[in-house]
Amino acid sequence: xxxxxxxxxxxxxxxxxxxxxxxxxxxxxxxxxxxxxxxxxxxxxxxxxxxxxxxxxxxxxxxxxxxxxxxxxxxxxxxxxxxxxxxxxxxxxxxxxxxxxxxxxxxxxxxxxxxxxxxxxxxxxxxxxxxxxxxxxxxxxxxxxxxxxxxxxxxxxxxxxxxxxxxxxxxxxxxxxxxxxxxxxxxxxxxxxxxxxxxxxxxxxxxxxxxxxxxxxxxxxxxxxxx
Amino acid sequence: xxxxxxxxxxxxxxxxxxxxxxxxxxxxxxxxxxxxxxxxxxxxxxxxxxxxxxxxxxxxxxxxxxxxxxxxxxxxxxxxxxxxxxxxxxxxxxxxxxxxxxxxxxxxxxxxxxxxxxxxxxxxxxxxxxxxxxxxxxxxxxxxxxxxxxxxxxxxxxxxxxxxxxxxxxxxxxxxxxxxxxxxxxxxxxxxxxxxxxxxxxxxxxxxxxxxxxxxxxxxxxxxxxxxxxxxxxxxxxxxxxxxxxxxxxxxxxxxxxxxxxxxxxxxxxxxxxxxxxxxxxxxxxxxxxxxxxxxxxxxxxxxxxxxxxxxxxxxxxxxxxxxxxxxxxxxxxxxxxxxxxxxxxxxxxxxxxxxxxxxxxxxxxxxxxxxxxxxxxxxxxxxxxxxxxxxxxxxxxxxxxxxxxxxxxxxxxxxxxxxxxxxxxxxxxxxxxxxxxxxxxxxxxxxxxxxxxxxxxxxxxxxxxxxxxxxxxxxxxxxxxxxxxxxxxxxxxxxxxxxxxxxxxxxxxxxxxxxxxxxxxxxxxxxxxxxxxxxxxxxxxxxxxxxxxxxxxxxxxxxxxxxxxxxxxxxxxxxxxxxxxxxxxxxxxxxxxxxxxxxxxxxxxxxxxxxxxxxxxxxxxxxxxxxxxxxxxxxxxxxxxxxxxxxxxxxxxxxxxxxxxxxxxxxxxxxxxxxxxxxxxxxxxxxxxxxxxxxxxxxxxxxxxxxxxxxxxxxxxxxxxxxxxxxxxxxxxxxxxxxxxxxxxxxxxxxxxxxxxxxxxxxxxxxxxxx
Numbered sequence: 001x002x003x004x005x006x007x008x009x010x011x012x013x014x015x016x017x018x019x020x021x022x023x024x025x026x027x028x029x030x031x032x033x034x035x036x037x038x039x040x041x042x043x044x045x046x047x048x049x050x051x052x053x054x055x056x057x058x059x060x061x062x063x064x065x066x067x068x069x070x071x072x073x074x075x076x077x078x079x080x081x082x083x084x085x086x087x088x089x090x091x092x093x094x095x096x097x098x099x100x101x102x103x104x105x106x107x108x109x110x111x112x113x114x115x116x117x118x119x120x121x122x123x124x125x126x127x128x129x130x131x132x133x134x135x136x137x138x139x140x141x142x143x144x145x146x147x148x149x150x151x152x153x154x155x156x157x158x159x160x161x162x163x164x165x166x167x168x169x170x171x172x173x174x175x176x177x178x179x180x181x182x183x184x185x186x187x188x189x190x191x192x193x194x195x196x197x198x199x200x201x202x203x204x205x206x207x208x209x210x211x212x213x214x215x216x217x218x219x220x221x222x223x224x225x226x227x
Numbered sequence: 228x229x230x231x232x233x234x235x236x237x238x239x240x241x242x243x244x245x246x247x248x249x250x251x252x253x254x255x256x257x258x259x260x261x262x263x264x265x266x267x268x269x270x271x272x273x274x275x276x277x278x279x280x281x282x283x284x285x286x287x288x289x290x291x292x293x294x295x296x297x298x299x300x301x302x303x304x305x306x307x308x309x310x311x312x313x314x315x316x317x318x319x320x321x322x323x324x325x326x327x328x329x330x331x332x333x334x335x336x337x338x339x340x341x342x343x344x345x346x347x348x349x350x351x352x353x354x355x356x357x358x359x360x361x362x363x364x365x366x367x368x369x370x371x372x373x374x375x376x377x378x379x380x381x382x383x384x385x386x387x388x389x390x391x392x393x394x395x396x397x398x399x400x401x402x403x404x405x406x407x408x409x410x411x412x413x414x415x416x417x418x419x420x421x422x423x424x425x426x427x428x429x430x431x432x433x434x435x436x437x438x439x440x441x442x443x444x445x446x447x448x449x450x451x452x453x454x455x456x457x458x459x460x461x462x463x464x465x466x467x468x469x470x471x472x473x474x475x476x477x478x479x480x481x482x483x484x485x486x487x488x489x490x491x492x493x494x495x496x497x498x499x500x501x502x503x504x505x506x507x508x509x510x511x512x513x514x515x516x517x518x519x520x521x522x523x524x525x526x527x528x529x530x531x532x533x534x535x536x537x538x539x540x541x542x543x544x545x546x547x548x549x550x551x552x553x554x555x556x557x558x559x560x561x562x563x564x565x566x567x568x569x570x571x572x573x574x575x576x577x578x579x580x581x582x583x584x585x586x587x588x589x590x591x592x593x594x595x596x597x598x599x600x601x602x603x604x605x606x607x608x609x610x611x612x613x614x615x616x617x618x619x620x621x622x623x624x625x626x627x628x629x630x631x632x633x634x635x636x637x638x639x640x641x642x643x644x645x646x647x648x649x650x651x652x653x654x655x656x657x658x659x660x661x662x663x664x665x666x667x668x669x670x671x672x673x674x675x676x677x678x679x680x681x682x683x684x685x686x687x688x689x690x691x692x693x694x695x696x697x698x699x700x701x702x703x704x705x706x707x708x709x710x711x712x713x714x715x716x717x718x719x720x721x722x723x724x725x726x727x728x729x730x731x732x733x734x735x736x737x738x739x740x741x742x743x744x745x746x747x748x749x750x751x752x753x754x755x756x757x758x759x760x761x762x763x764x765x766x767x768x769x770x771x772x773x774x775x776x777x778x779x780x781x782x783x784x785x786x787x788x789x790x791x792x793x794x795x796x797x798x799x800x801x802x803x804x805x806x807x808x809x810x811x812x813x814x815x816x817x818x819x820x821x822x823x824x825x826x827x828x829x830x831x832x833x834x835x836x837x838x839x840x841x842x843x844x845x846x847x848x849x850x851x852x853x854x855x856x857x858x859x860x861x862x863x864x865x866x867x868x869x870x871x872x873x874x875x876x877x878x879x880x881x882x883x884x885x886x887x888x889x890x891x892x893x894x895x896x897x898x899x900x901x902x903x904x905x906x907x908x909x910x911x912x913x914x915x916x917x918x919x920x921x922x923x924x925x926x927x928x929x930x931x932x933x934x935x936x937x938x939x940x941x942x943x944x945x946x947x948x949x950x951x952x953x954x955x956x957x958x959x960x961x962x963x964x965x966x967x968x969x970x971x972x973x974x975x976x977x978x979x980x981x982x983x984x985x986x987x988x989x990x991x992x993x994x995x996x997x998x999x
Contacts, residue, residue, distance in 0.1 A: 053495070109409055
C-alpha cells in the first residue's frame with residue numbers, strides 16, 4: 001500500500017506521518033507541493049505544520065499548490081485523504097470539507113493530550129475503531145476552533161459526518177472553542193477525513209501518550225487492500 | 228542625495244567613505260564614542276590600519292569589538308576552562324569552544340551539537356520578537372555546524388509574578404518562544420521558568436538548541452581555497468537590528484533621510500524553517516565548503532570570521548547584497564541583524580548544484596564575493612573599496628580587558644544572616660501548610676500554562692519533556708540512541724556564593740540528566756551577570772567561571788561553548804549572578820529512560836543521599852519568609868558522580884521505574900511532584916532518615932541538600948538495587964511505598980495530604996495571573 005505524504009514549504013509533521021504509515025507496514029511516498037503528480041499512491045495524508053508560514057490564513061496558500069490540482073479531483077473521485085491539523089485547514093480551504101478553523105478561543109497555542117470520542121467508525125480512516133470508542137490523541141494548534149453555520153453543523157450531525165468529538169464534561173469547554181465540540185469531520189463519501197488532533201504522534205510506545213493513532217493507519221491499509 | 232555634513236573643518240568627505248579617502252583625510256572626526264568604542268580602542272584601530280578607518284570599517288570594528296561579540300571583559304577568565312580540561316574530557320569533544328557550537332561524540336558514528344545563548348535585552352524591549360529571534364539565532368548556530376536541529380529548550384527568568392510589567396513580559400516571551408519554535412517544527416523539551424524580583428527590569432531569556440548529525444557531516448565556519456564563491460542566502464537584508472551604527476549613519480550621511488529602524492530584530496520562522504531544510508539538502512549534496520550563520524553583527528561578523536578562520540583573504544561586493552530597503556547605506560548593510568540569513572563558501576564547480584537546491588526551496592541565494600589569495604578582507608561598494616582590513620583584527624584580535632574585581636563588602640553580612648533564626652513549622656499541620664504554600668509559589672507551581680504553548684511532540688522522537696527531570700529525544704530511529712538535556716541554575720545560591728552557586732547549577736543539571744538514566748557527557752553555559760564595570764560583579768563572574776571549570780574537571784564533562792551576557796542590571800542594581808548550565812547526556816536506547824512519576828502500586832520508594840540542615844537560600848526560606856542569607860548547600864561532586872553512576876546503572880538494568888531529583892523545595896516537593904505526575908499516591912515514613920542523619924522532620928522535608936534523588940524500585944528488584952547501593956557506598960534509605968489506596972501522600976506520624984489538595988495548590992497559580 002502506498003500512502004502519499006505531501007510536503008509543503010513549512011510542513012512539519014510530514015516525517016511523522018511517513019513513520020506512522022511505516023509502522024503499520026505501509027509504504028510512505030513523499031509528494032512535493034510543486035509537482036502536480038500523485039505518483040500513483042493509494043491514499044494521501046496532508047500533514048500538520050505551517051504551510052507557507054500560515055500567512056494570509058492557515059491553509060489558504062497551500063490550496064493553490066500544484067499538487068492540489070491533482071489531489072482535489074482525485075479526492076472527489078474517492079481517493080482516501082486524511083488531513084491532520086494544518087492538513088485539515090487545507091481541506092476546508094480547498095472545499096473538500098465544510099467549515100473553517102479559527103484561532104483558539106483562549107488565543108494561545110495549546111499542546112495537550114486530548115480525549116476524543118469516535119463518532120463515526122465507518123470512514124476510510126476510522127474503520128478499525130469501535131463506534132463510540134474513547135481515545136487519547138495529541139492536540140497542538142493555535143487555530144483549531146472548528147466553526148460552521150448552523151445549517152452545515154446540523155447537516156454534518158444529521159449525516160453522521162462528525163467523526164471525532166472532544167470528550168468534555170457536561171457544561172465544560174473543549175480545548176479550542178470548536179462548535180459542538182467537533183474535532184474531526186468527513187465528506188459525504190467518507191473517504192476524506194480532517195481532524196485537528198495528531199494521530200501520527202500516537203503510534204509508537206514511549207513516544208507519545210498512547211497508541212490510539214495506529215487504527216487510523218491500519219484502517220486505511222485494510223480499505224486499500226480490500227478495494 | 229544630501230551633501231555631507233561632518234566635513235567642515237577637516238576636508239571634504241564624499242558620499243561614500245573609501246579607503247583612499249580615509250588615507251587622504253586623516254583628521255576627519257569620527258563618531259567612535261557614539262558607537263561604543265573607547266578612545267584607546269579607536270586608536271588601536273588606527274594603529275592596525277596605519278590610517279583612520281573608513282566609516283564602514285569603523286562600523287565593523289565597533290560591533291565586532293563590542294562586549295557581545297568580542298567577550299573583551301570575560302575572555303581572560305576563559306583560561307580556567309582550558310586549564311581544567313583533561314585528556315578524558317577532550318576525548319569526547321569533536322569541536323570545542325570557539326566555533327558556532329561545540330560538538331560531542333555520542334557513539335555509533337553520531338555527533339551532537341548543542342549550545343545555549345541569551346537574548347535578554349531585546350526580550351525586555353519587545354518580548355515577542357526578542358524571544359522569537361533568540362530561538363531563531365541559536366537554531367542557526369546549530370544548523371551552521373552541519374546538524375539537523377532536533378530540540379530546543381528555554382530557561383526563562385522574570386521579575387515578581389504579581390508585578391504589572393510581568394504581565395507584559397511573560398506572555399509575550401512565551402508566545403514568542405512558542406510562535407517561532409512551533410513553526411520551525413522543533414520540539415521544546417524543557418527549560419525553566421523562574422521568578423525573582425531581581426529580574427524585574429531585566430528578564431533573562433536564554434535559548435538552547437540541540438542538533439544531530441553523522442560525524443563526517445560536521446561543517447565549520449571557514450573560507451578557504453582561493454576562487455571559491457561566497458554566497459549569501461536566505462532572507463533579504465533590511466534595516467532591522469541596526470544598533471549603534473545608525474548613530475554613525477545619521478551623523479555622517481543623509482540628515483533628514485528615512486528614520487532608523489528599531490534595534491530589535493523581527494523574525495520570520497517560516498523563512499527559517501525553509502532555510503533549515505535547504506541547508507540540510509545542501510549538506511547532503513556535499514556542496515558546502517564552509518558555512519556561517521548571520522546573527523549578532525550580521526555581515527560584519529560572518530565575513531570577518533569566515534575569512535579569519537580560513538587560509539586566505541576575501542573579496543565582497545557589498546552592492547550585490549539583496550535588500551528589503553534600497554535606501555540602506557553600506558555601513559547599515561554591514562551591521563544589519565536581519566534574521567534568517569546564512570553565508571556559505573562554495574567551490575565554483577558546485578555552484579550550479581548549490582543554486583538549484585536553493586531554488587527548490589525558494590531560498591534566495593546570491594554570490595557576493597569570493598575567497599582570494601591575499602590575507603585581507605576587502606569590501607567594495609559599486610567598485611570603490613570601503614573596507615580593507617586584516618580579518619583577524621576584526622574577528623579575533625579585539626581588546627582584552629583585565630577588569631578590576633573585588634569581593635563585595637555586603638557578602639559577609641549576607642552570609643552571616645542564616646536561616647537558623649527563622650520560625651519553622653513544628654506540627655504535622657504546619658508542615659502540610661508549608662508544603663501546600665510552596666507548591667503554589669511562583670517558582671514551584673505547575674508551569675503548564677507556559678509549556679503547553681510549546682509543541683513537545685513534533686518530529687516524533689520526544690521520549691520525555693517537561694515537567695520530567697530532563698528532556699529526552701531519540702537521535703537514531705533504528706537503535707533508539709538519543710540524548711537527554713537539562714538546564715538549571717539557582718541565582719539565590721549564586722548570590723550567596725557564586726563559586727558554589729555555579730557548581731550547584733552544574734550539579735543539579737548533571738543530576739537531572741543522570742536521573743532519567745543518561746550518562747552526562749558535556750555542558751554548555753549561559754553566564755548572565757550584571758555590569759563588568761562593577762568590581763563586585765566581575766568578582767562574581769570570575770568565581771562562577773572557576774566554579775564551573777573546576778566542577779567540570781571533577782565530573783569529567785567538558786564545556787563545549789556557551790555565551791556571556793553582561794550588563795543585566797537596572798540602574799546600579801545587578802541581577803543575581805545567574806550562570807545557567809545545560810548538561811547533555813547520552814543513552815544507547817531512550818526507550819529505557821526513567822520518568823519522574825511513580826505509577827505501580829507496591830513499588831518501594833528509596834531516598835538516595837544524605838540530608839543535612841541546609842535551608843539557606845532555599846525555596847522554603849524564600850517563600851515563607853522572603854529571606855535570602857547564609858550559605859548555600861554544600862557541593863559534593865564526588866557524591867554527584869557516584870549517584871549519577873548508580874542512576875544510570877539502575878536504568879540500564881531495569882532496577883528503577885521512576886526517579887525524581889531533589890532540589891528546590893527538597894523532599895516534600897519532590898514527593899508531591901512524583902505523586903501528582905500520574906495521580907498515584909504514596910505512604911512515606913521519615914523516622915529512619917531523621918535518625919540516621921540527625922535531623923528533624925521539617926529538615927528532612929524541606930532541606931535542599933544536594934546529591935539526592937527519590938526512586939521507585941519494583942519489589943522484584945529491591946535486593947539487587949540495595950546490593951548495588953551498598954557495594955558502591957551509595958547512601959540509601961527505604962522511605963516509603965507507592966500505594967494507590969492512599970489518596971495523595973501520607974507522611975506517617977506527620978500529615979496526610981490528598982491529591983486534590985496537592986493539585987489545587989499546584990495548578991492554580993499561573994492561570995490566576997495570566998488567565999485560563
